[in-house]
Amino acid sequence: MSELSHLDDSNQPLMVDVSTKAPSVRSASATCLVKLGHELISQMDQGELRNKKGPVLQTAILAGITGTKKTSELIPLCHPLPLDSAKIEITAHDDENLIITATAKTTSRTGVEMEALTGASIAALTLYDMCKAANPAITISELKLNHKSGGKSDYQAS
Numbered sequence: 001m002s003e004l005s006h007l008d009d010s011n012q013p014l015m016v017d018v019s020t021k022a023p024s025v026r027s028a029s030a031t032c033l034v035k036l037g038h039e040l041i042s043q044m045d046q047g048e049l050r051n052k053k054g055p056v057l058q059t060a061i062l063a064g065i066t067g068t069k070k071t072s073e074l075i076p077l078c079h080p081l082p083l084d085s086a087k088i089e090i091t092a093h094d095d096e097n098l099i100i101t102a103t104a105k106t107t108s109r110t111g112v113e114m115e116a117l118t119g120a121s122i123a124a125l126t127l128y129d130m131c132k133a134a135n136p137a138i139t140i141s142e143l144k145l146n147h148k149s150g151g152k153s154d155y156q157a158s
Contacts, residue, residue: 006077015077018109025084026150027105030116032124033142034098037135041095053130057090060100060126064088067122068104071115078114081106086115088123100124101146113148 008014043049049056065086072080085105093099102119104112124140131138148155 013077015079016110018079021109021151023107023109024150025105025107026111026148027103028111028113028116028148029101029103029146030113030120031102031142031144031146032100032120032140033093034100034124034127035096035139035141036098036127036131037137038096040131040135041092041098044092047091049131051130051134056127056130057098059130060090060123061088063126064100064102064119064123068102068115068119071118074118075114079108079110081108081110081112081115083112083115086119088119090123090127098127100127111148111151113145117143117145 005016006013040049048058053059065088067074068086068088069083072078083104083106085103087103089101090098100120100123102116102123104115104119106112120143124143128138128140144157145155146157
């Protein structure tokens with residue numbers, strides 16, 4: 001296992017120094033599964049689910065994009081990044097589940113994996129918040145990085 005990058009020689013936390021890295025185009029995508037249940041999924045109409053709080057998926061998409069942009073405020077050792085793009089897609093996975101795909105892109109010195117993961121997480125939590133009155137048994141699972149590119153190494157989930 002490689003060394004943890006966010007610890008100094010004294011085992012104290014630190015923000016990694018990326019000042020010597022050259023900026024490059026970097027992108028990442030992450031997915032998350034939200035089990036809303038058959039009853040809520042069956043109420044979807046033209047790719048949207050509406051309730052008393054408003055358009056559920058559109059709200060979750062906006063929240064996910066906001067989460068992507070605010071990652072460095074939520075995760076203490078993340079660098080604040082100028083995002084070139086952030087996209088959240090929410091689609092039916094089957095008759096009980098939605099899948100959230102978050103994609104982030106930057107031209108910077110460090111990657112956007114945490115931004116993609118945060119975007120998917122915040123979108124999932126927003127879905128939960130907007131639908132918990134109808135189904136408090138909603139589950140959020142399988143949050144994972146699907147790919148990252150740019151920088152020192154690329155990654156593609158198998």
